[in-house]
Each structure stands twice: as C-alpha cells, then as structure tokens.
Amino acid sequence: MSVSGSRAVIHYLNQFFAGLGGEEQAGQRPRWLDGPRGPGQLLERIAPDIEVIATIAGGDNYMAENLAEAADAVVALIEQHLGSDRAGRPALLLAGPAFNAGRYGMACAAVCRAVEERLGMIAVTAMYPENPAVENFRRDVTILRAGENVLGMEDALRGMARIGKKRLAREPVDPSVDGTITRGVRQNYFAPASGALRAIDMLMCKLAGEAFVTEYALPVFDRVPPAPAVADMRHATIALVTSGGIVPRGNPDRIESASASKCGAYSIKGLDRLTPESHQSVHGGYDPTYANADPNRVLPLDALRALEKAGRIGHLHDTYYATVGNATSVRRAVRFGEEIAAELVNVGVQAVVFTST
Amino acid sequence: VQKTLTFERYRVRGVKLGGRTELADGVLTLDGHGLERELMANEPRIERVVVQTAVPGESTRIVCTKDVIEPRAKPGGAEPGQGVSRVLDGAAVVTCGPIVGFQEGVIDMSGRGADYTPFSKLNLIVIEATPAPGVAPHEHEEAVRRLGLEAAKTIAERAARGAPDSADAIRWEDNPVDARLPRIAYVDMLLSQGLLHDTYVAGRNARDALPATFDPRAIVDGAFVSGNCVSACDKTTTYHHQKNPIITELLGGHGSRWQLVGVVATNIPTRLGEKQRSAEKAIELTKSLRPDGVIVSKEGFGNPDADLMMIVRGLEAAGIKTVAITDEFAGPDGGSQSLADTTPEADALISVGNANERIELGPMAKVIGPLPDVARLAGGYAASLHEDGRLSLELQAIVGSTNQLGFGYLSCREV
Numbered sequence: 068m069s070v071s072g073s074r075a076v077i078h079y080l081n082q083f084f085a086g087l088g089g090e091e092q093a094g095q096r097p098r099w100l101d102g103p104r105g106p107g108q109l110l111e112r113i114a115p116d117i118e119v120i121a122t123i124a125g126g127d128n129y130m131a132e133n134l135a136e137a138a139d140a141v142v143a144l145i146e147q148h149l150g151s152d153r154a155g156r157p158a159l160l161l162a163g164p165a166f167n168a169g170r171y172g173m174a175c176a177a178v179c180r181a182v183e184e185r186l187g188m189i190a191v192t193a194m195y196p197e198n199p200a201v202e203n204f205r206r207d208v209t210i211l212r213a214g215e216n217v218l219g220m221e222d223a224l225r226g227m228a229r230i231g232k233k234r235l236a237r238e239p240v241d242p243s244v245d246g247t248i249t250r251g252v253r254q255n256y257f258a259p260a261s262g263a264l265r266a267i268d269m270l271m272c273k274l275a276g277e278a279f280v281t282e283y284a285l286p287v288f289d290r291v292p293p294a295p296a297v298a299d300m301r302h303a304t305i306a307l308v309t310s311g312g313i314v315p316r317g318n319p320d321r322i323e324s325a326s327a328s329k330c331g332a333y334s335i336k337g338l339d340r341l342t343p344e345s346h347q348s349v350h351g352g353y354d355p356t357y358a359n360a361d362p363n364r365v366l367p368l369d370a371l372r373a374l375e376k377a378g379r380i381g382h383l384h385d386t387y388y389a390t391v392g393n394a395t396s397v398r399r400a401v402r403f404g405e406e407i408a409a410e411l412v413n414v415g416v417q418a419v420v421f422t423s424t
Numbered sequence: 425v426q427k428t429l430t431f432e433r434y435r436v437r438g439v440k441l442g443g444r445t446e447l448a449d450g451v452l453t454l455d456g457h458g459l460e461r462e463l464m465a466n467e468p469r470i471e472r473v474v475v476q477t478a479v480p481g482e483s484t485r486i487v488c489t490k491d492v493i494e495p496r497a498k499p500g501g502a503e504p505g506q507g508v509s510r511v512l513d514g515a516a517v518v519t520c521g522p523i524v525g526f527q528e529g530v531i532d533m534s535g536r537g538a539d540y541t542p543f544s545k546l547n548l549i550v551i552e553a554t555p556a557p558g559v560a561p562h563e564h565e566e567a568v569r570r571l572g573l574e575a576a577k578t579i580a581e582r583a584a585r586g587a588p589d590s591a592d593a594i595r596w597e598d599n600p601v602d603a604r605l606p607r608i609a610y611v612d613m614l615l616s617q618g619l620l621h622d623t624y625v626a627g628r629n630a631r632d633a634l635p636a637t638f639d640p641r642a643i644v645d646g647a648f649v650s651g652n653c654v655s656a657c658d659k660t661t662t663y664h665h666q667k668n669p670i671i672t673e674l675l676g677g678h679g680s681r682w683q684l685v686g687v688v689a690t691n692i693p694t695r696l697g698e699k700q701r702s703a704e705k706a707i708e709l710t711k712s713l714r715p716d717g718v719i720v721s722k723e724g725f726g727n728p729d730a731d732l733m734m735i736v737r738g739l740e741a742a743g744i745k746t747v748a749i750t751d752e753f754a755g756p757d758g759g760s761q762s763l764a765d766t767t768p769e770a771d772a773l774i775s776v777g778n779a780n781e782r783i784e785l786g787p788m789a790k791v792i793g794p795l796p797d798v799a800r801l802a803g804g805y806a807a808s809l810h811e812d813g814r815l816s817l818e819l820q821a822i823v824g825s826t827n828q829l830g831f832g833y834l835s836c837r838e839v
Contacts, residue, residue, distance in 0.1 A: 206759065242839055253758035254839045255777045255819075257539070262749055262776045262830025263669035269772050270717045270747040271682075274606050282775040282835055283752060285766040 073235065074118040075157035077145065078107040079178045079192075081171045085124030093170075095126030097140045099148055106224060110161070113221060114228035120157060121148065123178070130174035137174065138181035145186060153187055159231045164193035164213045164223035165200070169328070172200030179208045191231045193223040196248055199326045209240060210248045253283075303417040306384035308407060310392030310400075311365035311424040312350025313341070313358065322391055324351030330390035330403045332410075335383070340369040352393030353424050365422055384416050392423055427506045427597065429641045432588035436515040439477045439547035447583040452515055454549060454579065463551070463575060469567040471556040475575075476792055478518075478533050478548040483789035485537075485815075486550055488528040488797050489823050490519045490565075491572050491650050492543055492663040497580035498646075504626065505642030510584035516546045516663055517579065519572040520793040521553040523800060529656020529823035530785070530798065530815070537785040537815075540825040542832060543663075550792050551575050562619040569651050572662075594641050594675060601679040608682045609715035610670055611706060611735060612643065612829075614660070615723040616691040620653040623660070623723075625689060635690035635706040637713070640671045643687060652723070655802045657779040657819055657826040658751050660723045664824065669831050670719055670749075686713040690735070692728045699731050707738035720748040722828045725779070726764050733767040740769035747772040751826035752836050754778045756818065762836075776827060777834035779803070779820040787813025 082092040085104045103111055103119035110117055123141055130137040149156040160182050162175035172194045179190035193211035194200060201210060211230060213223040230245055239256070242249045258265060265282070272279040297303050314322060320331040338345070341362035348358035348365060363369040366387060374380045388407045392400070411419065437450035445455045456475035463473050478484045495512040502508075518531065531543045538544035553571055555564045614623040616630035623630040625638075626647045638647065648665035671687065678684040690706035693699055710718060718739050722732050732748055739746045752762035752775055762778070791813075799808045803820030810816065819825040819834075826834060 240839065241837070243837075247839075249838045251759065252839055253752055253754040253762060253778050253836050255781050255834055255836050257833045258835040259833070261669055261833055262774050262827075262835070263673055264830070265835070266670065266719050266721075266747045266749050266774045266830050267673055267677075269774060270608065270719055270745065271606070273745045273747065273772050274717045279772065281771055281773050282837070283750070283762055283773045284838075285763065285768075285770055285773070286761060287766070287768050 073158070074116055075120045076117055076159045076161055076231065077157055078103060078110065078119045078122045079141070079160065079162035079175060080104060080106065080122055080124050081130070081168075081174065082124055082126045085122055087124055093126045093128040095124070096129055097123050097125035097137060097144060099144045100124055106164070106220060109221065110224045110228060113225055116232065117228050125174055127168070127170040127174065130177070131170035134173060134177045138177045141178050142181050142185050145182065156186065156188070158189055158235055160188050160190040161227045161231055162190065162192040164211075164220065164227070165198060166213055166217065166219065167195040167198050167215045169199045172198035173203070176200045176204035176208045176210065180204060189231060189234045191227045191234070193227050199323070199328060201248055202326050205248055205250050206252065209234065212246050212248050297418045300380050301378060302381040304382045304384055304415055305371065305380050306411050306416045306419045307335070307366055307368065307371060307387040308419050309366050309387070309389050309422045310395075311358070311389070311422055312348045312391040312393070313346055313362050313366040313389050314349055316345060316347050318347070318349050322349055322389070324349050324391060325393045327391040327393070327395045328399070330388055330407065332386050332388050334385055335368055335387050336385040338368060339372050341366060350391050350393055350424060365424060367420065367422065371420065384411070384414070427639070427641070429505055429594040429645055430508045431592045431594060432508055432510045432584070433513040433590045433592070434510065434584045435589040436512050436547050439479060439515060439549060441475070441477060445579060445582040447512070447585075452512065452547060452583055459575060459578065462578065463571050466574075467567055467571060469556055469559045469563055470553050470571060472554040473571070474552040476550045476552065478550055478792065480533060480545050480547070482533050484533040485785070485788040485791045486518060486520055486531040486548070487791060487793035487795055488520050488523050488801070489531050489656065489793070490521070490528050490568050490653065492661040492823065493517045493572050493576040494663050494666045495549075495576040495580035495583070496646060496666070497577060497584055503642070504645040504647040505639045509645055510580055510588065512580050512584055513589070514547055516543060516548055517572055517576040518543065518548050518550045519553060519568050520550060521568065522555065522794050523797040528653065528801060529803075530801075530817065530821050531823050532785055532788065535786050535788070536783065537822060540783070540819060540822045540834065542824050549575065549579060552793060565620050565651060565653060569649070573649065594644070596639070596641055596675060596678060596684065599679045601683045603683075605679075606682045606716045607685045607714060608674060609685050609710055609713045609718045610640070610674060610687045611710055611718055611720040612668070612687060612689045613692055613720065613722045613728065613731060613735070614648065614689055615652055615654060615728065617694045620651075622651040624649040624651055630689070630691045631693065635688055635702055635709055637709055638687045638689050640675060640684060640687045643689070644668050644671050648689070654724050655779070655820050656823045657803065657821070658723065658725060658828050660827065660829060661824065664827055664829055664831055667831070668829055670721060670829055685715050688713070692724065692731045694727070699734065703731055703734035703738060706735055707742070710739060711742050711744070715744055717745040717747070720746055721830065722748070722750050725751060725753055729764040733765045733770060736770045737767045747774060749774045749776060749828050749830050751776045751828055752778040753780050754836070756780050756782050774830060775836040776830060776832060777819065777825065778836045779818060779826045781819050783817060783819060785815040785817065
C-alpha cells in the first residue's frame, strides 16, 4: 500500500455510514479507521484508480455542534497517523456523499475546507443542492451535486472520484460539465469563438426562439410594489411577523440561528408584552443581548397592544410568525412568505407589521 | 449615388528600422530617425519622440500605451466609408510615453501577458513621445493622439505602394438582400466624458455629435478615433474601431444570413439626465431602423453600465431582441457583483472577462516606455513592479484584454 501514491485517498464519513451506529453514536468525536468503510468499499469497486487508505468517522451531532473544533480534530488525526510531511500523505480527501443530511453536510464541508486550507490537500464532497451546508460552504469547497438520498450513492461516489482526479491533475472544474455546485465565483477562460461572434450567435438564437445561455446572469431584484394603504385601521386586523428570530423561550421548533429551514407560528393570545422569561432571540446574525433583555424591541407586541387598547387598530391577530433571516436563502424566504401570507389572508388579516434585524 | 469602399491590403510579416520607409517581401522597413524628425517638426508640445519596433514572440514589454492604430492611407482622399483605403495588414502604430491620464496600458509581445492582448500578434511601430515641460494633460493627450494618427498615415502612404496582396470591396447598401432575413442593427456605445475621456467621430467630439446613425463602412474606415485615457482593458482603441469585429462580421453575413439595417453610435455622458436623453435618442434612432434584433457594445465600465441597461431596457420594451457585450469587475477573487447596474431585460449578455483578475507577467529583456509609471496605472498597484522585472497586475492594465466590441476570446463563467 502506498500512502502517498496517486491512488490513495482519505474518506470522511459520519458514524452511521462508517458502521459505528445510529443516532445514539451521534456525539462521537472523529475517529481514525484504517481502510475503507461502507461507501468507501463501494467507491473502491466502482473507481479502480482509488484506494481508500483510511476512513475518518465523526458523529453527526458532535461535528455539527463543534464545527471548528471537529475540523481541528480531523486535521490532527491525519497528521498523527501520517506525519506532518505532505509527501507522506494522500493528496486527496473525499467526504460523504451527505445527500440532504444537514449535520452530515456541514461536517463534510468543514472537513474539506480544513484539509485544503491547512494540509494543502484537495478535497471534494457531494450533497443535495438544498443541503444547508451548500450555502455556507459553496464558496470555499468543491461540492458535487448529489441526489437527495442514498439512491444517489453510486453516482455521487463516481463523480467525487472523477472530480478529485481532475483537480489533482490541475484541470479546471466546470460546473456545467462536471456537475459541481457553482461556488458563486466568476472565473475567466478563453472561449473558442470571439466575443463578437458569440454575440451574433446568441442574437440569432434569441431571434429564432432557440435556447441560449447568457454568459452573465444579472442579479434580478424582486421589487414588490407596496400594497395600497389600509383605509380603516380602526377596524383592521393586524398581524406581527418577524425575521428577527424572536421565539418562545426554549425555541420549541428548533429554528436554526442561521440559514433557517423553517418558520414558527406562536400564540400571543392574552399576552400584553414579551418578557425575557417568555421569549428569546435565536438569531445568529446580531448580538442578542438587547433583544433578550426586552424581546419587544424586535417583535413590538407591547406597542401593538397599546394601539389596540387605544382603538387605533381593530385587533391584533392571536398568532405571530417568526423565522431567522440570517443567511437564509431568498428562495426559502419566498416560500416562508408565501405560506405565512396564505394563512394570514385566510383568517382575514388586513395588514402586517413586519420587523427585520 | 452608391458608395463603394475597397480595402487594398498589404500584408506585413515583419518590421525593422532601416534607411528608408518601404515594404518589401512583407517586411516593413522604417526610417525611424526621419519619422522622429517629421513628427517633432509639427508638434511643439512634444519634446522628444523615439521610434522603436516590437514583433510577436520577442521578449519585449511596452508600458503606458495610449492608443493603437492600423496604418492606412487613402490615396484618393475620399471620405471614410468610400473610395480606396490601403491597409498595412498585420502592422500597428502604438503610442506610449509618460503617463497622460493614469490609464494607459501594457502590451507584452511574449509570455502569458501576450495571450490577453491582440496587439502581441502584430508587427508594432512604437512611438514613444515625451511632452515638453508645462504641457497640460489634455494638450498632451491631443498631441500624442495626433502624433499617432500622423505616424500611421505617413507610414502607410510610403509603404503601401504597388500591387496589394489582396483587395476586398466592402458591400452594404448596394448588396441585394432577401427581405425575409432577420433585420439586425448594431448600437456602438462610445465613451465621451470630457477631456482625456473622449472619442472623436468624423472629426467631432462624440459628446456633441451623438447619438447618430452611421454607415458601418465609415466606422471601419477610420471615422472613429480614440482620445480615451481610460482603463486599458476595455478602452476601444482606434485600431479596435478600424477593425470593429461586430461590423466586420455583420457585413460578412449581410445578405446571406441577415440584413444589417444600420449602426447607431451613441455617447456615454456623465450626468444621469444626459444619460437618459442619450439613451432615449439612441433607442429612437435604433427603432427607426426597424430591427428584429440588436447587438449593443459598450466602452468603459462602472457608470457606462447604467447607459447600457437603459438602452437594453428600451429596446426590449419595443419588442426588439438584444444581446449586449460587457466585461466584468467581479473583484480579484471573482466573488463580487460584476456590473454597476442591472435590469431584468438584459437576459442575453456576452461576458468578455473579469478585468479584476490578477496576473503575474515574467521579466522581459526589453521594456519600451516609462516603467515606473506602471504602478500608477489603473489595474496596477504599488506592489506591481518587482525588482527582477516581474509585473503583478490586474488584467485591467493590459491593452484590449476585455475589449467590449468582442474583439478577443476571453470570457468568464461562474464556477
């Protein structure tokens, strides 16, 4: 076995795929296991130029909750087993595939980034494009587009091996050919035709109604025209909605502090104001000290109740909606918005006070 | 009266300094000292002129390049777009010298940098001009502009003689076309923002003269002259105007693949109100040509992005399909938004590259022009100059690297 040979790779897996156990083992720190495990064995069978010399297995919870520390531990494991000399280590690490598993995805991506930055290795992972790790790591990590679940295992392993080899050979990775998730970074290249010819070809396609791909997709901002003013606020039902992360204490729906995957609906019936005991901020994008000391600062229940008592508004809706805007994708935010709006319209709410942070 | 334009091309395969200016067996010989004296004689604003040559593949770097011009002569003296033009094909005059406006560029004749500029493939006559003390920058610009044009004309008049290697009649209005072919127009945006940032059209400043429709043949026959001291990557040099690839290609397919219905040249002013008025007029002129589709090219970056978006929006609103050519300023890491403005109608863009990409150029045996000024170029920075002769630059500082007429092959994609 040649540790530093061009076939040698290190494979990162979670505790489940490494065969160490299920959720009860999710707290495990990363461990070094010689040779391939689970998907690594399949990888060796379908990619003949790959030899998995070691598997590093980490528990989903431990990894996701201690990303920085866990990545340190993986780097330390590699140095401890293979030495600090780059020549004595494989040049390639493959992680996952993590499919749509959020914690596993975060771990795979964090491990990839750490070994690239700190050990000079090339690392490739694979996951479903909507895995929350994609948004956090796409800029720094080569991520192959994978299926949502284990049905996509073989394709993902094959693709990771191919892209890893390509990057080892210093060949550029092109998302449109290689199936990687775009890093969101612009990279120059020499096209086979001049810009003028490409422009004319694109125009002829556009005129003929044929498909063409713009070479730069401009960011499109969704400008929503403001709704007309509410004519009679004194009889209107008003609702509170926030992306500022104010949730009942304990965060019953476990809304994430960044890249939120859900929003919550919570009763404020009978409550005059929020208190540090009743509510908290779970938003990871600002210092929550002042929001936790007085959650009304972000979700102004106290002010709305005052307006309600004074007869300035008809009625405050009994349920408020909350999510975390921090790093949450526009696509998801649009979905939350549509769902919340549908419910509010359904129960006759006429206007919303929406607070962001 | 039908106009005809004929390009008589004289192929230049090499250039050298020698006793008498002539073209023999494809080699252009230049009386460098004679040319220096002639150019100096009529230009008191220039204190010193040095004529040198640079050829493809040689270890030469030209710094602080101001303009590039294809040497051409019009022996019959007709207006641009008509008559016979004699062309020294494969040669170009390059003006350089102490920096005029911070934004002159680099041409490398070999190595990595040569891939990014079209001028590394040409036989170059380099006119290095030093201004007299006390000459104001705008006078300096005008003097060097005139010097370059004069040199290009003089050289072509003396060297392009006898039978040409080839002759092309450039046909347009007199070319019978199938009315069923798609009608294509071209909108040529010219930077025109004040002293050191102007383009001249048929002898007038583009600020005053545009928007206007043009015979495409006039543009490729010298009607447009660059007076721009803007970033080297995407300034449209006089050479680019003379060889405008969009016009050349559209004329090439005129009558067989499409009908080229006309060209609108428009300016790119500085103030929003002027931008809106210019864009509106350019859109109206373009609509009057009744095109099905339009190609829009840009010069410069930043505020010109707003003019481009206005024009695309207006044309698309009129039901005219548009494709626009632009470069990108996405930051050295490629992670920033590339343009200063956006509109949903601009759904068909050609990218000619991210001008912020950094590149390291190896040392060259010979450097023409004032090397220390490189650190002051747009696209250069304090650490650009290395002691061993290496240069670290953004592509922005390389002449023609992201030309927005689509002259080059560079593009950019998301990875």
